[in-house]
Each structure stands twice: as C-alpha cells, then as structure tokens.
Amino acid sequence: MSGWTRFDGWSVEVRDGPVHNEGVSPHKHRIADYLRPKTLAMLLLGFSSGLPFYLVGNTLGYWLRDEHTSLTAIGFLSWVGIAYSLKFLWAPLIDRVDLPLFRRLGHRRGWMMFAQIVVGIALSAMGGAGTKAGLGRLGAFALVVAFAAATQDIVVDAWRIESADDGEEQGLLASAYQFSYRLALLAADSVILIVAATVGWRMSYGIYGAGMAIGIIATWFAKEPERADVVTGKKKREPQLWTPRGFFDAIVGPFIAFFRAHGWLALVMLMAISLYRLPDFLMGPMANPYYHDIGLSKQTVGAIRGSIGLIATFAGIAAGGYCSLKLGYMRALIIGGILQAAATAAFATLAFAGLSIRLFALVMAGDNFSLSFAGVALVAYMSSLTNLGYTATQYALLSSTYAWLGKILKGFSGATVESLSTAHGLIHAYGIFFIACGLTGVPAVLLFAALDYWHRRKQPVPAAA
Numbered sequence: 001m002s003g004w005t006r007f008d009g010w011s012v013e014v015r016d017g018p019v020h021n022e023g024v025s026p027h028k029h030r031i032a033d034y035l036r037p038k039t040l041a042m043l044l045l046g047f048s049s050g051l052p053f054y055l056v057g058n059t060l061g062y063w064l065r066d067e068h069t070s071l072t073a074i075g076f077l078s079w080v081g082i083a084y085s086l087k088f089l090w091a092p093l094i095d096r097v098d099l100p101l102f103r104r105l106g107h108r109r110g111w112m113m114f115a116q117i118v119v120g121i122a123l124s125a126m127g128g129a130g131t132k133a134g135l136g137r138l139g140a141f142a143l144v145v146a147f148a149a150a151t152q153d154i155v156v157d158a159w160r161i162e163s164a165d166d167g168e169e170q171g172l173l174a175s176a177y178q179f180s181y182r183l184a185l186l187a188a189d190s191v192i193l194i195v196a197a198t199v200g201w202r203m204s205y206g207i208y209g210a211g212m213a214i215g216i217i218a219t220w221f222a223k224e225p226e227r228a229d230v231v232t233g234k235k236k237r238e239p240q241l242w243t244p245r246g247f248f249d250a251i252v253g254p255f256i257a258f259f260r261a262h263g264w265l266a267l268v269m270l271m272a273i274s275l276y277r278l279p280d281f282l283m284g285p286m287a288n289p290y291y292h293d294i295g296l297s298k299q300t301v302g303a304i305r306g307s308i309g310l311i312a313t314f315a316g317i318a319a320g321g322y323c324s325l326k327l328g329y330m331r332a333l334i335i336g337g338i339l340q341a342a343a344t345a346a347f348a349t350l351a352f353a354g355l356s357i358r359l360f361a362l363v364m365a366g367d368n369f370s371l372s373f374a375g376v377a378l379v380a381y382m383s384s385l386t387n388l389g390y391t392a393t394q395y396a397l398l399s400s401t402y403a404w405l406g407k408i409l410k411g412f413s414g415a416t417v418e419s420l421s422t423a424h425g426l427i428h429a430y431g432i433f434f435i436a437c438g439l440t441g442v443p444a445v446l447l448f449a450a451l452d453y454w455h456r457r458k459q460p461v462p463a464a465a
Contacts, residue, residue, distance in 0.1 A: 046181040046184070062288035109159075281409070343366040
C-alpha cells in the first residue's frame, strides 16, 4: 500500500514500511471546502465524538467534587475511561460484521447510529440517577457511555479515513474533525460549567444526552464510504468471523499487517505513542477538583475556558499544522511533547504563587494551546500508519495505545494527591503532583527524537549533480 495523506495543509507518505520524512504541499483549504456535504457531515460527527469524552472524565470529576466526593474516589471512577483504551478489542468485529437492526444504513453508518443512541440514553440516565443514587450506579451508567462512545470513535475514525477520495480530501476531513472535536470538548469542559451553575448537574447531563441528536442527524444524512467498498466486500467473501480462519484474520490480521509494515520500529512507535499524552491523562482527573479547592467558581472557569481557552485552542491547532508543514510531523511531535509537559507543570504556579485570575487565564491558555498543538501532530501521525481494509482496527490499536497507560495510572491520581497532602497540605500537594505529571512527558519526547534520527539516517542520500 502506498499513497499520500494530507493533514491540515501538509502531506505524509503512507506505505507498507517505516514512514520516513514526509512531503509537504502549500495548498490551503478555502471556506467553501468546509461547506461540502461530506465535510459538513464530518464536522457534526466530530462534535458527536468529542461530546461524551469529558462527561465521563474531567467534568464528571468536577460534579463529584461539588458533591464532596473524595479525591481518591474521583480518581478511581476515572477508570471508566479505560474503555477508550480497549476499543481495539472489539474494533475487528466492527470492521467485519454488519449490525443487524441498522443494516439499512450501511456498515459504518449502522454502527455509528447505534453507538450514538446508546451514548445519548446513558448520559441522560446519569443525569436522572445523580450522586444520591450511589456512586456505583452513576459509575455504571458512565461505563456504558464510555464503551458506546469508544465504539462511536472507532467507526467515525474509519468513516473519516475511508470517505476521502484522495489525500487532499483526507486533510480536509481531518481538519474538520479536529475543529469540531475541540468545540465539543469545549462544550463538555467549559460551557457545561455555566449550564450546571444555572440548572444543576443532573439537568445538564440530560441536556447533553439530548445533544447526541447532532451526531444521529449527521449519520442519517451522511453517505456510506465508497473508497473501501472493494476491500470490505472482499473481506466479507472471505471465511466468516465465527470460523477459525475468519476469526484469525479479523483479530490478528491487522496487527500482523502493522508489524510487517514497520518491522521492529513498530514497538518503538507504540511505546512513544503510549507515553506521549501521559502528562495530560495523569493530571486530568485532578484538574477540576483543583479549581474547586483553590476557590475558582464554575462560572469563572467556564468563562475563561470559553474565551481565552478557545482562542488558544485554535491557535494551537493552527501552529501545530504550520510546524508540521515546515518541520515535518515527527519534529512537530517533539515540540508538542515539550509544550504539553511544560504546560502541565505550569498548573503548579497557582498552588505556590497564589490564586490570580490573570495567572489562571495564562496557565489555561498555555494548556489549551499545547494540547491542541500536540493533538494535531499525534492524530496525523497515527492516521498515516493505517492500512485500507484494516482501518478501524489499526487506528483503534494506535488510539488505544496512546491512551491505555495514562488511563490506568490516572486512577491513582486522587490517592496520590491525598497522600501528599498529609505532609504538604492539600494545595501544595496539588502543585507537587502537577510538576511530577509534567516530568512524565520527557520519555516520549526522547523516543520520538530517536525515531526522527533513525528515519533521517535511513533516508537515501541525494545523488550529487
């Protein structure tokens, strides 16, 4: 397999072997490009994918802290997000099997519709149950949301990659996805705080559950991908999933193809990807309780996230694309890793320097900028490594890999802060914890630097004129 894939105005070569330095193109997308039916569908689907993410993660932690839940319990409940890290286990099923009751919509759209309906119902159930029904019941509904949302992500990622007619359109769809996904994160991480301050947490979750109708409508009007029809049709003519040979091809085949394409470097790639977002994952469950405990109101946090944070987010996306264009995606990953490590550690300044709205706004801007920068680079890198025919499974493997370690370790974040607080006090314990989280970003930067060196060393030397 060989070809060119464009992300946010730059191109990377996709081939069955180690990915070396990428080519670039000066093409820029016009506003009219984002008004095409396919791109509009991608915008809505990206929003639908991003909406549940924080509602079973950081935002849920804010709700629980508002209800005086212990930091240890908040940390452990964050483990429901591990579902996102396990999606490669059922991605082969989604790659090979049509969903019976939704078959009329097509292979990808049927799975999307099913997942979106379940997410909407489960979010509404979280609002209906609330914390007074017990953390066990609330956590169970959150777990259903996480598994259904992870399933939606699998199919939306596959739809995005398979729907593009060429590399140029792949970049357009990736850009639209990042834009709307970030908007959804803003809605679930910032706007909901203002809504909750007005109508309460339970009603807010009910409203956001109803908001999944955005994705359902997009799925209804979207078109089933045509680019992968030949490959998908061929796979359906192969041995069925429930036969030994069919099961082996569906479960093991994508991983064999990935390791065959990249050789021993595949292990280094997976290790670097798994460590890349570690600072963000580790500090995530404690961020909102931190704001609560240092005395920031929900309205203040929501307003700053929705203004300065929003500007910084889009600036980070633009800067990530620009640096990838000028320097290549591997070096963009290195820069993004350094930025997000520093931005995570910077949260400690609020603990040691004292609360200041201006300082909080600066820290928030740096965090949103760095995470957006790093996110663009990572999504582009992972997308460039997939093979048509195993799109859902291989991308699920990569996107699960980047999350699984952080999502396991973050469950201990609350216990860690409470343990540190016995000797240093609660607020200083937060500060020490955030500095430690920032330092966990160093290994990934070193691994991507080593990969960059290896790829450049293996490139053929241009012949002398």
